[in-house]
Amino acid sequence: MTDSKTIGVLVVEDEEIPAEAHAEYVRRIPGFRLAGIARTGTEAITALKVDAGPGSGSGSGSNTGSDAGQGIDLVLLDMNLPDLHGLDLLRRIRGAGLPVDVIAITAVRDLAVVRGAMSGGIVGYLIKPFTFSAFSTKLTTYAEYRRRMGEQAASTTQSEVDSAFAALRPTVATPLPKGMSGETLEAVADLLKRAPSPLSASEVSAELAMSRITARRYLEHLAEEQSVLRSPRYGTRGRPELEYSWRW
Template sequence: MSTIRVLVVEDEAVAAAAHAAYIQRIPGFELAGTAADGQSALRLLGELAGSGAPVDLVLLDMNLPDLHGLDIARRMRASGILADIIAITAVRELAIVRSAVAIGVVQYLIKPFTFATFADKLESYRSFRRQLSDRQSGSGRAGASQSEVDQAFASLRAPSELPLPKGLSAATLGSVQDFLRKHRDAAVSATEVMDALGMSRVTARRYLEYLADAGTALRTARYGTPGRPENEYRWNGK
């Protein structure tokens, strides 16, 4: 997948510089530019699109000197600019959050936040884009199944944002994640996790299914073994 070009829209100079620096620390992302107000952002988005180097993702503050972030998003869509939007803001009102979701904001990051939280959001977004791109290029078809769509959107949520089902522990979940991360170049089965971590196969499968539903693991069917096909899981995070 090509590099994701990001526009930072933030009126506070210190915050804008920090977000720009954060982007440059995450492989696969590049800073397309910064804008301190809504009009500048819309103008820059149009100029970059016209030059053949459009923006893929906008990190958009909701409270700007001239326009509200929701107004900017609406004007983007009205002018045919389809860049995805991650809202970065201190605004917590549920009405604003609902409106942001309604106009296509894919993530909502509340200030203040750490680099780790910022990076998790962008990594989740990249997983979302990669899954949609892989589905189209790999299948040769324009459509997607319900499960493919569900898994792509699930990747926008970090596992920490999903409540742990009864019977699952955060410590064991971390161990399963570490195992998948260490074997990122190969898909593993519940049986292999069971053998490595000393848990039952049923328990291993529950944790793997949870990570697949969260988008942290990619789930596919493993064929070529006697009996019923077994699912295998591949790390889909950082």
């Protein structure tokens, strides 16, 4: 790990658009910097070994848009990679003794995979699709955990250990506006993620069997969270209708 005041993040994601979106999210969170993007498990393990080896300030071999040469502290790991399963990569990271923390960021909801990731020592698991707010919360709680661990001496106490781990599990979730539900928000986000083209509030309401007003409210919330791109749809009569698309 680096002693830098900022936390270096390696994004491991094979799909180009999500990889760039996650990289941009990292750039937007104070205290974090993008250390690199790896599109395969092999690229990731190579980048980590170069970073941890002699002259680790040289940075990774896959640092698209990154602040090269400042070290990797945290890996954002997708489970579906073209050459390795995320769990296999996690085992290789641990087996090599590489001093990095790992947060799984994946669409995989299989309980066996979640348990395997936990057994492998991840510090967080974020299921796609998600909003920028959820992503930011996951990383900022990790930063607090890291800060508390860094403040401890070589020999620690039970209360200090409990305090550090408690930082990874905030007791209060990011509140939604009154009258909005997390399940409905996830359904709208998932629909936009799967849609081949931008959708209007009317189209979302028809797909999810909700009123247009309700659909518009959830879409506007996602737009305010900067998880969704909002733009006018031209070619219709009257005022242009707004359409929404997932950022990645």
